[in-house]
Amino acid sequence: MPDGSWYCNDCRAGKKPRYRDIIWVKLGTYRWWPAEIQHPRNIPTNIQHLRHEIGEFPVFFFGSRDYFWTHQGRVFPYMEGDRGSKHQRTGIGRVFKNALLEAEARFKEMKMKREAKEAQESSRKPPPYKFIKVNRPFGRVQVYTADVSEIPKCNCKPTDERPCGFESECLNRMLQYECHPQVCPSGDRCCNQDFTKRLYPETKIIKTPGKGWGLVALRDIKKGEFVNEYIGELIDEEECRARIKYDRIIDAGPKGNYSRFMNHSCQPNCETQKWTVNGDTRVGLFAVCHIPAGTELTFNYNLDCLGNEKTICRCGAPNCSGFLGDRPKVKLKRRKYKKRRSEGKKKSEDECFRCGDGGQLVLCDKKTCTKAYHLSCLNLTKRPFGRWDCPWHHCDVCGKNSEAFCQLCPNSFCKAHQEGGLRPRPPGGELCCLEHDEEASPLSSWEWQRFRQGSSSAWPPLGSGEYPSCSAPVRSRVLG
DSSP states (O other), X not given: OOOSSOOOHHHHTTOOOOTTOEEEEOOTTSOOEEEEEOOGGGSOHHHHTSOOOTTOEEEEETTTOOEEEEOGGGEEEOOTTOOOOSOOSSOOOHHHHHHHHHHHHHHHHHHHHHHHHHHHHHTSOOOOOEEOSSOEEOTTOOOOOOOGGGSOOOOOOTTSSSTTOTTSOOHHHHTTBOOOTTTSTTGGGOSOOHHHHTOOOOEXXXXXXXXXXXXXXSSOBOTTOEEEEOOXXXXXXXXXXXXXXXXXXXXXXXXXXXXXGOEEOSSOSEEEEEEEETTEEEEEEEESSOBOTTOBOXXXXXXXXXXXXXXXXXXXXXXXXXXXXXXOOOOOOOOOOOOXXXXXXXXXXXXXXXXXXXXXXXXXXXXXXXXXXXXXXXXXXXXXXXXXXXXXXBOTTTOSBOSEEOSSSSOEEOTTTOTTTEEEETTTTEEEEGXXXXXXXXXXXXXXXXXXXXXXXXXXXXXXXOSOOOOSOOOOOOOO
């Protein structure tokens, strides 16, 4: 088991414990003990009435058969084959032996149930939809068709091995125009007609764990190769406002092709590109890296958050932002934070709160917030429609309204997740998140309470004996 304060991969990815999970629990000076997370309705009445805080959950200890309320910072996921700490100061007692056997049996039982449920779900068919091969205009939307004389001509030679292929220097391909067989010098041998000929690599619809349905490649796909066209209903502005606030979108919900099953990822292997095909704009999906057969096909949805609540991202990528529409996480460079005094009327900052550069910025609409951002730093192409609160006001863990804010970047936390997320930064004592100093330790519950009551400069010096001791670790499509 780990010693000291640290963050596991589950906490970094925003994964939360669930009811009936088998875990290890650390209480005071006791050893790590296997337990199961229980729903509050399924525990004895006297345990329900025990004093506990928001965010805590009841656990049932194997072996001793006791109950206790604890929080995420004192638990660690149980893995198959766990046998406890390798460094036992005394012999393993009979109760602990029984706890290990009970935890192992319960873990195997839950695993078998989960696998049976996944197998049952995998045998089911995807939700009903109408399969279409080309975009269907909706309402007053029109599909544009250019005259043959208006279509640009490339300079590829018919004698090339793969004229106009994705590895060639075809001018039309570089400008994201599809060649026309009557205009291209290569005629029917032209390899830049993937949209029209629907030359998609073979794929298969599968049931993915925790993400619903997905799409996997059945053969290797080279970097830059055409994967699929994003097809659905073409919606006009009136219908668009009723669905999503954009000028023109493709809705693949009720009608579409296999591309509608591709999941979002913060580290995708495909990307969307706008191409001009016979005078009309089409959206294609292209591989951004080599994709081996059997790999799930993903792309970045680039969704806008239209409300104050965010949708949790379950892509599992190392740089996962935690929420759909948020910019994938990158290691931030340390920069000096400049304090600004606001006198009278709200005066917004003239530098992006994420990257620190100036330029054309989007301002937060919250009355007391002066933060500004680049659209690119928000992973957006247009300013959000209507009232918009910047990412500083949404908890990084659950997406709810924040109460504790990092003063150096848009990271923030709600009341339930603020413990362990921030620390005072000398010499001024302003709060900052752990991304700005990986070696720094977060505030404990006692330190957080004392910091909220007064200045950090009033804390007793280290070694004075006034700090409490604790041996437990803290854990903490719309296509544009």
